[in-house]
Amino acid sequence: MNIVVCVKYVPDATADRKFEDDNTVDRVGVDGLLSELDEYAVEQALQIKDKQADDTEVTVLSVGPENATDAVRKALQMGADKGVHVVDDAIAGSDALATSLVLAEAIKKIPHDLVVCGMASTDGGMGVVPAMLSERLGVPGVTLGSEISVEGETVKIRRDGDASTDTIEGSLPLVLSVTDQSGEARYPSFKGIMAAKKKPVETWSLSDLGVDAGSVGAGAAWSVVESTDARPPRTAGEIVTDEDGSGAKALVDFLASKKFI
């Protein structure tokens, strides 16, 4: 089986994240890494590979700036077999539609039965790329899986909703997205780190994919970020003092006003 995992290089969520003057995410001035939510996708792909008897191959694919190779390399250290990095200045500022176009055209050039994605990126956080990919590739999209199993040509997931738990099946080829409940991502072992050095990573540009530069990037985006504001500093909490036995009622009133009870 051939598995492609789509991964994104994102600014480290624990660092100070910033925007550029044009309100796109600053991807150069801050430390980046493999999106944590995509680590779950890599993990599931590797678990599927571990369970397959045949010579399953996992290719990790990333669209992003030069540094995005770091995200590809991390996935290779975790155990993926080879990498593809699509890098082109024209891609900067792309929205989800354009990103899915570039990913889909790249995936078409890679042998694939199963495409695995994380549930969303930790920067943009739209969570729509997996569905867009299934549309562009013309294959089923089985999304937001918290438990994944593959039997022959069938992929089965459990999707946890607020009111129900759904079991969803699809047949290969398909696009799968997995949640942060699907299972802890593994740490790269020392041998994995050393082996990744020798694993092949191909670098493709838009022209390699036959994608017109005018159809991607900030200029072609359907949506624009108008402005951004930093999150306001956390305000001091409300302290309930209980001097006359009314404390419990005050607490309950507070919780009720916030609809916790």
Next chain:
Amino acid sequence: MTETAFTESEERLALRAAVRKLAGGYGRDYFVQQARSGGKTTDLWLEIGKHGYLGINIPEEYGGGGGGIGDVAAVCEELAAQGCPLLMMVVSPAICGTVISRFGTDEQKRRWLPGIADGTQTMAFAITEPDAGTNSHNITTTARRDADGWVLNGRKIYISGVDEAAHVLVVARTEDARTGKLKPCLFVVPTDADGFEYSPIPMEIVSPEQQFSVFIDDVRLPADALVGDEDAGLVQLFAGLNPERIMAASFSTGLARFALDKAVAYVKEREVFGAPIGSHQGLAHPLAESKIEIELARLMTQKAAALYDAGDDMGAGEAANMAKYAAAEAACDAADRAVQAHGGNGITQEYGVAGLLVAARAGRIAPVSREMILNFVGMHSLGLPKSY
């Protein structure tokens, strides 16, 4: 990042990041909780073993990672920098793993190295004796030849982690059959051997890993408990000392980083007179000094590891001693400044800084004292007369 002889490889940095994340998941609270409740850090130990971070320096054919001392030192440092310093990393993979990898027979390597590498068969190291501390020539633990093996007798002190170890690599002396002189030899002794007993020494260090007095009373060992060559004990012993110093230095720089991180986080948040206290140079400058001292010590540690891994034992010796010295000093200063930056909070258990004072201080004494390093540098680097 640009890679030069003064920077670490992409793989080394990835290893650090992986260990940082894994250890961060346990964190200082876990470590302190285990220490104060009499628990152990076995979960963390086995997890780093499982990922191949523990036996990195052990050859691949014996279950290790085939990497160098620089790699295992990076693991040691990152664990400490997350508040989980594991002293047995210095001992089990670095000292014992090195000595057995370099001098053990194939059979000995097959028997002991895989367990050291994955952490399931930790090996302690026993050299210090009540009457032979810094002067290891005074070691009196002796091994006598017996019909089909050896009989060991003696006493050891300040032996780390014996209770968590499956074996102890014991430095003893045997009588040279020809000259009658005593010469050092290394023996692997199972901790459950008859006549082998140990008791904890209460220490003021907050750590789940304990120190022990060891009593060796007519412990019978098979002939192949002797590691390597009976006539090359001293060489074998010295082979373990550079890795020990490089690891001790990494342990100290990790502790120092942890103390400094805590201090920096605190002075950014804590406000007195309407501004974060970190805006005052009286607090900022000492922390900046610590940052400089730590980075210098790390650089020398990495140099020592690079020389050792390149096979230059002599060159590594000078650098490893200097690194260990500088790292211990940096750690003591960083711990002291971290306490001061925290004010009264610095000596509470809640803020967890004061406990670092003793832990950092131990680095000035062990595995070799600050004074003996200065003697070494005086004699070997400066060519001054021997003072002892």
